[in-house]
Amino acid sequence: MIQAEPIAVEQRIAFGDCDIVGIVYTGRLLNYGVEAIDEFYKQVVGRGWFEFCTDHKLATPFVNVTVDFRKPATPRDKLICHVAPTRLGRTSIVFSVIGKQNDAICFEGSYTCVFTSMDTLEKQAPPDWLAKAIAPWVG
Amino acid sequence: MIQAEPIAVEQRIAFGDCDIVGIVYTGRLLNYGVEAIDEFYKQVVGRGWFEFCTDHKLATPFVNVTVDFRKPATPRDKLICHVAPTRLGRTSIVFSVIGKQNDAICFEGSYTCVFTSMDTLEKQAPPDWLAKAIAPWVG
């Protein structure tokens, strides 16, 4: 079975996320990668983390974030994050996010989340509508 | 030689860093760990990243961040980050940051930075005053 392509998420780099060195501060660049995963869900599932929580009482807390930074990012160009789930476990999911500016890789990250009840934070299997939507990547 | 103990950095968790689930949002929690390293420098070297840049033209961009999240953090308690350099390379440094609330581990991270010229971002050896200050951990 042929895997679906990563989803390209375009993000504006805010002036205020750039530090005195003239590059995006690591503490914020990490967040761009995290937010790109929410955008993946919005584009693929039609709902993001806010709707997961509010409408489905589903939370997906992160259990691991690993990012390699290759090249500084700047506010001069858009950041294009290429996002794809790479592994779906029984109660967890791994995402790959590759952040690029002008086709050069700024960072490559791996992000592992677990599916939980929003109220108890107990692990659970992903709901069917979610598993179905991401099946083209990890089915 | 006996290694120095990690430095304990106390941080207030801001209300606004807590999401609708009632726990600190990953995109911000990552930043608490990053900021704790700056505080380590301020406490140990007497200067932080701002002074490194402004007074010494020294930048220390991150090349890797790896964090395992063990337990959600909340604004109800202070976050105590235990910070220590664990390895000093010729042009790089690795930090361990363990974030705790009420003695329970919220996250454990490893952060690798390189020493560079602020103007060219070319790698360089750490300045003597910095190498000397961190020698009790990695000397």
Added chain:
Amino acid sequence: MIQAEPIAVEQRIAFGDCDIVGIVYTGRLLNYGVEAIDEFYKQVVGRGWFEFCTDHKLATPFVNVTVDFRKPATPRDKLICHVAPTRLGRTSIVFSVIGKQNDAICFEGSYTCVFTSMDTLEKQAPPDWLAKAIAPWVG
């Protein structure tokens, strides 16, 4: 009756909140003033916004923020915010926050919040324990 003095809230200015100009970015400096109000509550009431929400189902959304910026702030020094309620209405409260570095005023702001049910966001009178705690300033 003699009014109580403003509460001094000390905040570290994060490196990442400083922009390429070398001063704290307005979008973040505004947040330091907002967070200082939460710290006022923690120091005076013994509980902050998180506990208001979680334990009392009380939210206090802002209806107006007005800030004059006098002098750029930098990460080189601590920010000391002098916080005091200046007026208590039937369902609203006004705070004054004066942010200083090295005794020079960086900003002066006025912040108006309303007391509401967290669940419905309907306006309500402040609970007695809160009104009592802030009476020394606005009683």
Added chain:
Amino acid sequence: MIQAEPIAVEQRIAFGDCDIVGIVYTGRLLNYGVEAIDEFYKQVVGRGWFEFCTDHKLATPFVNVTVDFRKPATPRDKLICHVAPTRLGRTSIVFSVIGKQNDAICFEGSYTCVFTSMDTLEKQAPPDWLAKAIAPWVG
């Protein structure tokens, strides 16, 4: 002379900017208004604050921010900020930003900035290319 219409700047509301109440935290909502001004410049002048600083040594620090909040914002919808300069002084500029979700006003703000040298922060007249670009609103 007929004044140009405000520029509509579309922004995604990040999940992490939403607090435990389920609405966008004031400390972040303030930043959306500030960032919208940078986007106005990018769309109208073809350059934003980062290019002002880096390429023109021009900084435009804020001297006043006044915002009325009308209705909570949520991550469920895009935020559309309607941005227009309303007054151009000899060394200052006033912007109006009206933030809407689904055609309902979330906030209305007035933001005053001064034009300065990035290096000295001394006030100066705006450069010709900038004054010319914003003339349709304040000429």
